[in-house]
Amino acid sequence: MKFGVFVELSVPRPWTPGAEREVYENSIRYLKLADELGFDYAWCVEHHFLEEYSHSSAPDLFLCAVARETKRIRIGHGIVICVPQINPPVRIAERAAVLDILSGGRLDVGTGRSSTWTELAGFGVDPADTKKYWDETVRALPKMWTQERYSHDGTAFSMPERAVLPKPIQDPHPPLWVAVTSPGTELDAADRGLGSLGLTFGGFGEQEERIATYRKRIQQCDPVGAVNEQVHTVNFMHCSEDDERGTRVGQRLAATFSYISSQLLSAREATPTPAYPSLGLLPQLRRESSAPGDEKGVPEGLTIGDPDRITRVLQRWESCGVDGVNFLMNTMERVPLEDIESSLRLFAREVMPRFRSGEPAPAGTEV
Amino acid sequence: MPLNGTLDVAVLGTDRVPTITDPAAADVTLPDAEILTLSFEHNHAVHTEYLPAALHPTVPPTLHWSFLVVDDGELGPFTLAQLRLGCRAGYRARSFLVASFVDNEVAGEPLRARWGFHAAPADVSVRRYYDRIEARVVAPDGTPILDGALVDPTPVAPSDATFTAALHLVRMPDAAVRIVQVDPEMQFRRADYGRPVLRAFDAGACGAPGLEARLPMAALAVRADIVLPAVRYSFAVDEPPQRSVQRIGAPGPSG
Numbered sequence: 001m002k003f004g005v006f007v008e009l010s011v012p013r014p015w016t017p018g019a020e021r022e023v024y025e026n027s028i029r030y031l032k033l034a035d036e037l038g039f040d041y042a043w044c045v046e047h048h049f050l051e052e053y054s055h056s057s058a059p060d061l062f063l064c065a066v067a068r069e070t071k072r073i074r075i076g077h078g079i080v081i082c083v084p085q086i087n088p089p090v091r092i093a094e095r096a097a098v099l100d101i102l103s104g105g106r107l108d109v110g111t112g113r114s115s116t117w118t119e120l121a122g123f124g125v126d127p128a129d130t131k132k133y134w135d136e137t138v139r140a141l142p143k144m145w146t147q148e149r150y151s152h153d154g155t156a157f158s159m160p161e162r163a164v165l166p167k168p169i170q171d172p173h174p175p176l177w178v179a180v181t182s183p184g185t186e187l188d189a190a191d192r193g194l195g196s197l198g199l200t201f202g203g204f205g206e207q208e209e210r211i212a213t214y215r216k217r218i219q220q221c222d223p224v225g226a227v228n229e230q231v232h233t234v235n236f237m238h239c240s241e242d243d244e245r246g247t248r249v250g251q252r253l254a255a256t257f258s259y260i261s262s263q264l265l266s267a268r269e270a271t272p273t274p275a276y277p278s279l280g281l282l283p284q285l286r287r288e289s290s291a292p293g294d295e296k297g298v299p300e301g302l303t304i305g306d307p308d309r310i311t312r313v314l315q316r317w318e319s320c321g322v323d324g325v326n327f328l329m330n331t332m333e334r335v336p337l338e339d340i341e342s343s344l345r346l347f348a349r350e351v352m353p354r355f356r357s358g359e360p361a362p363a364g365t366e367v
Numbered sequence: 368m369p370l371n372g373t374l375d376v377a378v379l380g381t382d383r384v385p386t387i388t389d390p391a392a393a394d395v396t397l398p399d400a401e402i403l404t405l406s407f408e409h410n411h412a413v414h415t416e417y418l419p420a421a422l423h424p425t426v427p428p429t430l431h432w433s434f435l436v437v438d439d440g441e442l443g444p445f446t447l448a449q450l451r452l453g454c455r456a457g458y459r460a461r462s463f464l465v466a467s468f469v470d471n472e473v474a475g476e477p478l479r480a481r482w483g484f485h486a487a488p489a490d491v492s493v494r495r496y497y498d499r500i501e502a503r504v505v506a507p508d509g510t511p512i513l514d515g516a517l518v519d520p521t522p523v524a525p526s527d528a529t530f531t532a533a534l535h536l537v538r539m540p541d542a543a544v545r546i547v548q549v550d551p552e553m554q555f556r557r558a559d560y561g562r563p564v565l566r567a568f569d570a571g572a573c574g575a576p577g578l579e580a581r582l583p584m585a586a587l588a589v590r591a592d593i594v595l596p597a598v599r600y601s602f603a604v605d606e607p608p609q610r611s612v613q614r615i616g617a618p619g620p621s622g
Contacts, residue, residue: 012368051426052369118426121408121582262458263369265425269460270406271585272527272560332368 001314001355002324004041004076005034005344006234009056010260012332020055026337028066030329033341035070037348038356041108041232042066043076043326048086048119052332053260060095067103075103076326078110078197079179082137083130084157085123086114089137093144093164100168107168110197111138112179117270127267128275132156138176138192142225145173175228182277186214186231193223197326198233203300204316207233211321230323235303237327238335239347243306246343247296249335250304257331303327307350314355369455372418376536376544376604383574385483386538387547390598390615392481397593399556401436403493403502404530404587405515405563407580409452417465417575419536419604421546421611422454429453430580431462432513432565434493434502435593437474445474446491447484448504448513450573451533456608460531461548466573468504468512482549482598483537499561500588506572514567517559517586525555528589536604545601546608547615553591561586 007027011020031042044063047054056062063075077099080092092109100107113130114120120127136156144150144164151161168174177195180186189196196214198207211231218229236254240246268276301317303310303325317325329340376384407430414428435447447469451462468489469475475486489512490505500520504513532550539545563586570578603611 049426117584121584259458260369263423263426263455265427265429265453269529269531270429272523272529272558272587274524274527
């Protein structure tokens, strides 16, 4: 099982001078530690105009810094908003290729289309059009990376024949993923041969069924590029020797994330369109993280608490067919950096080895 | 954490804070009613000014003109116009009622007494044309308050229509100023989506000077059977709703 860390770069008010820099520097620091501890992925989101929730509008630049500070961890550029008014497809391909080169071929690209009115309207995008834009873009990227020259005449974009440069290091190209929030999007992923990057964790039963469908469907896919058959999900994580403390900090993390994300204006709330059948990631994550839980009130599937509890939860996810879990370690700076670092160390020492039998322990996991 | 409203409710006159005298009224059914909603982003300069401290503004700030046309039912025929601001009550998406106008005082009296609508008298009209649905609010002195429309209606699945519950600033029977939730239940029959247009909007006449409609968001017209439920909960104007919510008729916080 793979483990990753993803950052939103959320910046709480008051936005004092240096506050954003501190968030960026802290995030780089714990992603660097994650690399040293043997975590597999460092993901950074793309968002625009989402006050406090995420000040991560140029994740490729942030990830470039991460790539140069790390040696082994894969660099997750996602979710890249595949809407031409926000990111022209050629620019996505170009920036990703540069990131792949500068990371030494460690790039993964997550694709999506944004679920907020705030972002889409900010760029003049009609929410009803985003699914077709995403589809057209995701089919174009592998061709831009692998063909010597590329041309396109489409709905989302058109371009005359040009050499899209540079080319990525990875052969044939960086693995491609799609953000899965609404039920059914995992089918879109499977049909195109894309990895399923679940941005909600859902209940075990629901996920198991969706993963089984994905695995079956991807066998008959018409791939847009190299097939990336993987299912990853997202989770809140705080690991502590003291289960009470780990649970308390983790629940505070989940509650804060849910509160700040619930303030955002979703595309579906703003305009009636079948292109957004659900309210998207944010309300769903809130529901999941506040669902009735075990005897301690911890919702099913949440990776918070002591190593034993987190291990049990991850084993359940693994048995559902999940290949990897990406952890949100902080939001709104609610968890001090030193607590994040100790949580990562403890996870790497006590939990990770139980899923990595036969693999050598990574450096730096000793206390 | 998110910004909070800065509205000073203490300085608001009785016209801005309707008194609920009969909050325990039963549900009222409004069969085959029409709702037209015109939504816009509004200017950031007043994004907290007209919201109580208990509420967070949406990002970006939004305003919604909503028209309810009732031809029949327990309250008789009436057309109600509401100006609301998009907000959050804790985690929940809501809209805060800033002003409302009604064309029939027979319905206006119970709308004020039971649900805390301002229901100020005005000529309120909604007219459906082939290519647009026009909506107007005209003050008794003939001054236009609102002139807008849904343009180019296109049928959409009723399941694509979403509405947020409204929050009303009211004086309770015990004279306390609180916020109540009005959350109609709707069985949609049809829905049309279109482009919202505003030709005239007198924000001052709505008690919200400086409020300006900016980016058009959406216009939605639905026909629905509506149940206007009795008001059941209230919460404080200056505390997070989850800390101060009370069941109406019950003595203390209910969590």
